[in-house]
Amino acid sequence: MIFLDYLASVIKVSPQLKAQLQELTDTIEIAKGDSILRIGERCNDLYFINSGLVRGYYYYDGKEVTHWFAREGEFASCFFSFISQVASVEHIEALEPCELICIPYAVLQKLYIDFPETERLGRLLTEAYYIKLENRLLALKFTDAKARYDNLLTTNPALLQRAPLGHIASYLGITPETLSRVRGKY
Amino acid sequence: MIFLDYLASVIKVSPQLKAQLQELTDTIEIAKGDSILRIGERCNDLYFINSGLVRGYYYYDGKEVTHWFAREGEFASCFFSFISQVASVEHIEALEPCELICIPYAVLQKLYIDFPETERLGRLLTEAYYIKLENRLLALKFTDAKARYDNLLTTNPALLQRAPLGHIASYLGITPETLSRVRGKY
DNA sequence: CGTTAGTTTGAGAGGACTCAAAGTCTGTGG
DNA sequence: CCACAGACTTTGAGTCCTCTCAAACTAACG
Numbered sequence A, B: 001m002i003f004l005d006y007l008a009s010v011i012k013v014s015p016q017l018k019a020q021l022q023e024l025t026d027t028i029e030i031a032k033g034d035s036i037l038r039i040g041e042r043c044n045d046l047y048f049i050n051s052g053l054v055r056g057y058y059y060y061d062g063k064e065v066t067h068w069f070a071r072e073g074e075f076a077s078c079f080f081s082f083i084s085q086v087a088s089v090e091h092i093e094a095l096e097p098c099e100l101i102c103i104p105y106a107v108l109q110k111l112y113i114d115f116p117e118t119e120r121l122g123r124l125l126t127e128a129y130y131i132k133l134e135n136r137l138l139a140l141k142f143t144d145a146k147a148r149y150d151n152l153l154t155t156n157p158a159l160l161q162r163a164p165l166g167h168i169a170s171y172l173g174i175t176p177e178t179l180s181r182v183r184g185k186y
Numbered sequence C: 001c002g003t004t005a006g007t008t009t010g011a012g013a014g015g016a017c018t019c020a021a022a023g024t025c026t027g028t029g030g
Numbered sequence D: 001c002c003a004c005a006g007a008c009t010t011t012g013a014g015t016c017c018t019c020t021c022a023a024a025c026t027a028a029c030g
Helices: A003-008 A017-026 A078-086 A105-114 A116-142 A144-154 A165-172 A176-184 B004-012 B015-023 B081-082 B107-114 B118-143 B145-155 B165-172 B175-182
Strands: A026-030 A035-037 A045-051 A053-060 A061-073 A091-094 A098-104 B026-030 B036-039 B045-051 B052-059 B061-071 B091-094 B096-103
Touching: A003 A017, A003 A045, A003 A116, A017 A105, A026 B036, A035 B091, A045 A053, A045 A105, A053 A165, A061 A165, A078 B118, A098 A105, A105 A116, A116 A144, A116 B081, A116 B118, A144 A176, A165 A176, B004 B015, B004 B045, B004 B118, B045 B052, B052 B165, B061 B165, B081 B118, B096 B107, B107 B118, B118 B145, B145 B165, B145 B175, B165 B175
Parallel strands: none
Antiparallel strands: A026 A098, A035 A091, A045 A098, A053 A061, A053 A091, B026 B096, B036 B091, B045 B096, B052 B061, B052 B091
């Protein structure tokens, strides 16, 4: 179980915690192309991706904008909707068949209380989300299309094999045409 | 005491909590132009601004980049350095004489334990930081210089009277020249 | 009253955009 | 197993926004 491996790398997982996790979380299978969360729904679960690839996107000016990808070993959720339990402004969909562990909001709150060591998980997640966002802001502000593409190429080359270029362009904050031209420069 | 007013608007402040806050926090005065946090230092305190205006900035490519302002009634800190207790990558300076309440990291951790209701404060702060950042990312990605300036003009017109245009340009992600031209279009 | 930081104005260059059209891939049904 | 529709990607032409570099102007402070 990949999730438990991840967790064990971050905090000490007692037998009690392990038992609770197995009892209170579900593992689900999602087909490629299926929606995991729709705009307007409340994001009730935090998802841990055992396998597969998902993306989060929203609409701006009528156009789809991909603003994150998450793959096996990472968490996915509409962060804002999940933590504040309000309607989501983003859509989450599976780009590949996925196996996900669903951690309901109420379960996480209960774990925080019963197993204070899990708070660390919450803090790390929040920090990670924030740092990622900040790095993207900096990249958007200071680097051009080619540099952003090159950066993706070194940090996550596999993504280019797994996600359509249109989504990647949108994620990088450029048009598909510009991405194509940048890729041609080799 | 403005800080207590703010706190009372967010959570119920018991006499015990109030007493603890007064005992464990300091109020300091900072002159215009003085540094509150330097790059490389660990951000030990969360600051609540009773009066004044501060900005956070870092260097990119040898140039100063302002990435936030905070005024009376708001919190200031190097969010990342504070929550993870590592060296700051940003510099915080006073743009006006300020009166700040310093809430040390250790005090905040203690309050979380002794007064669980203060966790709400921590959560709201984190959410607020995240949402602000996300909005800025969207603005940077989708709106032009004029729209970003106009937005600032409606959301925080006073800032234009209080901070140098160069800092504001940098905050908006444009050059001082472009800001000047945008402002001229009226 | 002079120095320096801050702001404005001008000219020219370049990156990324839009709109348009041509290829290319992929999966489904015949 | 092949053909075709629809989605995806590439290529081209022209435009516009913001940048850089340079210089003039203004304001503030000692």
